[in-house]
Amino acid sequence: MVNYPDPDAKLLRATVSDRLGIPEEMIVAGNGAVEIIYLLMKTMQPRKALIPAPTFNEYEIAVRINRGRTKDLLLDEGKGFVLDKEEIFRQWDDTDVIFICNPNNPTGNLTGRAEMEEIIQRAARLGKCVVIDEAFMDFVADRVNYSAVELVSKYDNFFVLYSLTKFFAIPGLRLGIGLGNPGIIKRINEIRDPWNVNSFAQLAGIESLRDEEFIRSSVEYISGEKEYLYHRIMSVKGLRPFHPSVNYIFINVEASGYSSAKISRVLGEQGILVRDCGTYKNLRPVYIRVAVKKREENDRLVAALNELGRNLNGTGDQALFG
Ligand SMILES: Cc1ncc(COP(=O)(O)O)c(C=O)c1O
Numbered sequence: 001m002v003n004y005p006d007p008d009a010k011l012l013r014a015t016v017s018d019r020l021g022i023p024e025e026m027i028v029a030g031n032g033a034v035e036i037i038y039l040l041m042k043t044m045q046p047r048k049a050l051i052p053a054p055t056f057n058e059y060e061i062a063v064r065i066n067r068g069r070t071k072d073l074l075l076d077e078g079k080g081f082v083l084d085k086e087e088i089f090r091q092w093d094d095t096d097v098i099f100i101c102n103p104n105n106p107t108g109n110l111t112g113r114a115e116m117e118e119i120i121q122r123a124a125r126l127g128k129c130v131v132i133d134e135a136f137m138d139f140v141a142d143r144v145n146y147s148a149v150e151l152v153s154k155y156d157n158f159f160v161l162y163s164l165t166k167f168f169a170i171p172g173l174r175l176g177i178g179l180g181n182p183g184i185i186k187r188i189n190e191i192r193d194p195w196n197v198n199s200f201a202q203l204a205g206i207e208s209l210r211d212e213e214f215i216r217s218s219v220e221y222i223s224g225e226k227e228y229l230y231h232r233i234m235s236v237k238g239l240r241p242f243h244p245s246v247n248y249i250f251i252n253v254e255a256s257g258y259s260s261a262k263i264s265r266v267l268g269e270q271g272i273l274v275r276d277c278g279t280y281k282n283l284r285p286v287y288i289r290v291a292v293k294k295r296e297e298n299d300r301l302v303a304a305l306n307e308l309g310r311n312l313n314g315t316g317d318q319a320l321f322g
Contacts, residue, residue, distance in 0.1 A: 005199040012202045015209045016177055020149050020162075025182045029205070033135050033163035033176030034058055040178065041066045043187045045127065047096040052083060053282035054106060056133065059099040065232060071095055074282050077247045079243065081107045085119055092128065099135040102146060106289040107275050110140065110244045116148045116185075119157045130158040132299035135176075138215070139246040143277070148178060156181045167218065168208040172193060175201040181211045222247050226292045232302045234289075237309035247292045250277070252287040256308065262307065263288055268305055 006012075009029040017024045024061045030036040031052055043061040052073045060070050075081040082280045083100065093100055100119070116132065123130050132148050140146055148162055159180035165171040175197065178188065208214070226244040231243040233249060238256030241249050253263055264276035278285030290301060 001199055005195050005197060005202055007194045009202050010206045015206045019209050021154055021204045022179055025278050026152060026179055026185055028178045028185050030110050030176045030178060031196050032163045032165060032174040035196060036161055036176050036178035037062045039188045039192055042185060042191060048095045048098060049097040050095040051099045054280035056105045061204045072281060076173050082109050082223060085115055088119060097129045097131060099131045103245045105278060107250045108242060108248060110146050110245050113148060114145055117151055120151065120155050124155055124157045132158060133161040135163035136166055136246045137321045139222050141219055152179045159184060164205050164208060171205055173201045173204055222292055229292050236305045239305065248289050251288050252286055253256045253288055259285045260288045262287060267304055272301055273305055
C-alpha cells in the first residue's frame with residue numbers, strides 16, 4: 001500500500017452505482033456511514049432536527065455539534081415503537097430535517113416504501129429534508145417494499161445512508177455510502193478529508209458488492225436463523241422478543257424481573273455480549289438487543305437465557321442475579 005487511496009473512490013462508487021442503479025454523481029463514500037452523517041450535518045447545518053426515539057444516537061450528536069437543536073419524536077411503547085407518519089406531520093412544524101432509521105436500530109421496525117415516499121413528498125412541499133438511514137436494509141429479504149434508494153433520483157430533498165460494515169461484517173475497516181442529490185454530494189466532497197476511505201476498505205467494498213453469492217446466501221441464512229432464534233427466545237420465561245426484520249432481535253425483559261443492565265452483565269460474564277438498550281432515549285431499562293449469529297452461538301445464548309429463566313422460577317439462586 002505505497003500509494004494513497006483513490007480520493008474519489010471511483011471504482012467503488014461505480015460498483016455501488018451498478019448495484020443500486022444510482023448515478024455516480026449522487027454517491028459519496030465515507031469512513032463508515034457515521035462519517036457521512038457528520039459530513040451531511042456539517043453541510044446542511046440544520047436549525048432543528050426531528051429525531052425519533054429510540055433510535056441510533058449519532059444523529060443527535062451530529063446535529064448538535066453543528067450547533068443545531070433537536071426535537072424528540074417519542075415513539076409509543078404501547079404501539080411497539082412503530083413510526084407513525086401522522087405523528088411526524090403533527091410534530092415537524094419547526095424542524096427542517098427529519099431522521100428516519102429504516103429498519104430502526106434498536107427495535108428493528110420497518111417503515112414501508114410507500115409511506116416513506118409520502119413523508120418525502122410532504123417534506124418537499126414544506127422545504128424540509130428527510131435523511132433515511134438504511135444501514136441494516138441489506139438484511140431485509142423483501143427490501144423492495146422498504147428501501148427508499150430508488151427514490152433518490154426522483155426527489156431532491158432526501159438523502160439515504162447505506163453502510164457496508166453491517167451486512168459485510170467489516171466494521172473495523174469502516175465503509176459507508178451516502179446517496180443524495182448531486183448538489184449536496186458536491187458540497188460534502190468539498191469539505192471531507194481527501195483520502196477519507198482507505199484502500200483496503202475501497203477494495204473490500206468493491207469485492208463485497210460484487211459477491212452475489214455471499215449476498216444471496218447471507219440474506220437467506222439470516223432470514224431463517226432470525227426466525228429460529230425468535231421462536232426459541234419466545235419460549236424463555238419472562239422474555240418478550242419483537243418479531244425481527246434483520247440480524248438482531250429487540251427483547252422486552254421486564255417480566256423476568258431483571259433489569260436490562262443486569263441481564264447484559266450476567267451474560268457478559270459468560271462471554272455473551274448483548275446490548276443493554278437502557279441507554280437509549282425513551283426506553284425503560286427493560287430492553288436488550290441480541291445479535292442473530294451462527295446456530296451454535298444462538299443456542300448458547302438461548303441456554304444462558306433459559307438459565308436466567310430457571311432462576312426466576314425459584315429453582316436456582318436468584319440472589320446471584322438480583
Ligand atoms: C443505524 C445505524 N446507522 C449507522 C451506523 C454506523 O455504521 P458504520 O459502521 O457504517 O459507521 C450504525 C452503527 O451501529 C447504526 O446502527
